[in-house]
Amino acid sequence: MGNYDAVLTIAGLDPTGGAGIAADLKVFNFFKLHGLAAITAVAVQNTKGVSSVEEIPAKTVEDQIQAIMVDFNVCAAKVGMLFSREMTEAVANIFKKNYVPLVVDPVIGATSGGILKEKKAVKALKEELLPVALIVTPNIFEAEILSGMEIKDQKDVEETARKIREYGCKNVIIKGGHFPGEKLVDTLLFQGRIYHFSKEKIELKRAHGTGCFFSAALTALIGKKVPLIKAVEKAGSFTEEAIKKGFNVGETRFLTP
Numbered sequence: 565m566g567n568y569d570a571v572l573t574i575a576g577l578d579p580t581g582g583a584g585i586a587a588d589l590k591v592f593n594f595f596k597l598h599g600l601a602a603i604t605a606v607a608v609q610n611t612k613g614v615s616s617v618e619e620i621p622a623k624t625v626e627d628q629i630q631a632i633m634v635d636f637n638v639c640a641a642k643v644g645m646l647f648s649r650e651m652t653e654a655v656a657n658i659f660k661k662n663y664v665p666l667v668v669d670p671v672i673g674a675t676s677g678g679i680l681k682e683k684k685a686v687k688a689l690k691e692e693l694l695p696v697a698l699i700v701t702p703n704i705f706e707a708e709i710l711s712g713m714e715i716k717d718q719k720d721v722e723e724t725a726r727k728i729r730e731y732g733c734k735n736v737i738i739k740g741g742h743f744p745g746e747k748l749v750d751t752l753l754f755q756g757r758i759y760h761f762s763k764e765k766i767e768l769k770r771a772h773g774t775g776c777f778f779s780a781a782l783t784a785l786i787g788k789k790v791p792l793i794k795a796v797e798k799a800g801s802f803t804e805e806a807i808k809k810g811f812n813v814g815e816t817r818f819l820t821p
Contacts (some may be wrong), residue, residue, distance in 0.1 A: 570598040570636045571787040572664075573780065574629065574655060575644030576605040576617070576671070582818045583773035584644060591780035591802075594821035597787055600636060602628035605647045611772065611816040622651040629658055638664050640787035642779055643693065645671040649684035656692035665786050668697040668733070669779035672706045686710075695732030699792065701779045702728070703739045718749065725753040737796055739778065752796050759793060761800050766807050771817040778803045 573588035581587070585601045592599035604625050608615040632638065641664045646652040659666055670689055690710060694700055704715055711727040713720065725736040740749040748766075752759040781802045785795035806819040 569639050569787070570600050571783055572600040572602065572629070572632060572636075572638045572641040573644065573783070574602045574604060574625070574641065574646070575669075575776070576607050576647075577603050578607055578609060578773075580610060580772070580818075582816075583776045587773045587776040587819070588642060588644070588780040588783075590821050591777055592784055595781070595784035595788065597784050598636075600632050600638065602632065604651060605645055607645075611814050617645075617647055619647045619651065622648065622654045625651055626654040626658065629655070633658075633662060640665045640667070640783045642667045642669060642783040643697075644669045644776065644779070646685060646689065646693070649688040652685050652688035653692050656688070656696060659693075659696045665698045666696055667779050667783045667786065668693055668700040669775055670700060670702050670706050670710060671775070672702075672709050690731045694728070697733040698786070699735040699737060699782070699796075700728060700733045701737050701739065701775070701782065703775060707738045718751070721749075721751045722753070722758050725751055725758070729753055735792065739775065750796070750800055752793070754793055759796075761797055763800065763804055766804070768807070768817050769815045771807055771810070771819065773819050774803055774807065777806050777819050777821075 571592050573585060576584045578584035585603060589599040602625055604620055606618045646655060702710055707724045708715055711724045713724050713727060715721055715724055721738050725738050728736045736753045738751045746765060747762050750761040778799050781799035782795055785798055806821055809820040810817050
């Protein structure tokens with residue numbers, strides 16, 4: 565590895581700039597870290613939804629990451645959209661060989677609609693990538709897919725976190741933004757203990773890129789050596805402020821760091 569500290573995002577390209585690579589790099593810049601990017605897919609989408617996703621060849625994604633890691637000291641990395649089984653396995657193999665604190669944002673679906681991951685890729689995510697993750701950051705929908713469990717209440721959220729932990733990831737945070745109720749409660753399973761982070765829910769019909777902003781902020785804070793519990797708390801507060809400072813296009817809210 566090189567000797568220049570930086571943080572890496574491995575994710576898809578959203579042409580609206582609200583999520584994926586573009587959002588991650590904006591967040592990294594906010595935290596005054598040099599952002600690196602390996603593009604995994606190009607989404608055809610706008611504020612109304614995802615029409616299609618064009619996958620970058622797995623070998624090309626692998627080569628992007630390897631080239632980056634030769635020149636830079638990657639002090640933390642984030643994995644977002646990995647569309648295929650082959651790509652998921654290729655990325656997992658890199659991090660099996662090179663220890664980097666890894667945040668896995670399991671992009672299975674988009675809040676604007678559409679499934680963004682093949683079923684075989686979900687299986688590879690659970691079996692190959694999660695075991696090398698420092699933390700995985702699913703929303704409620706993604707947590708249900710990963711665990712095979714239905715989430716109806718807070719007790720279910722905690723049991724789901726424990727179920728996902730069984731795949732080998734060190735820590736799990738389930739984001740509560742899509743859960744009914746006046747409060748937004750993020751649930752962290754850290755070293756076997758449950759922690760809750762509660763805040764007022766901001767009433768919006770739709771906000772674009774919240775998951776990307778949270779996981780990118782968490783990656784940046786981990787890269788800056790902030791302890792994990794504090795990093796989760798700060799990433800949540802950062803995302804809340806980014807929603808408040810954002811702007812509307814149609815019925816969609818774009819976040820601003």
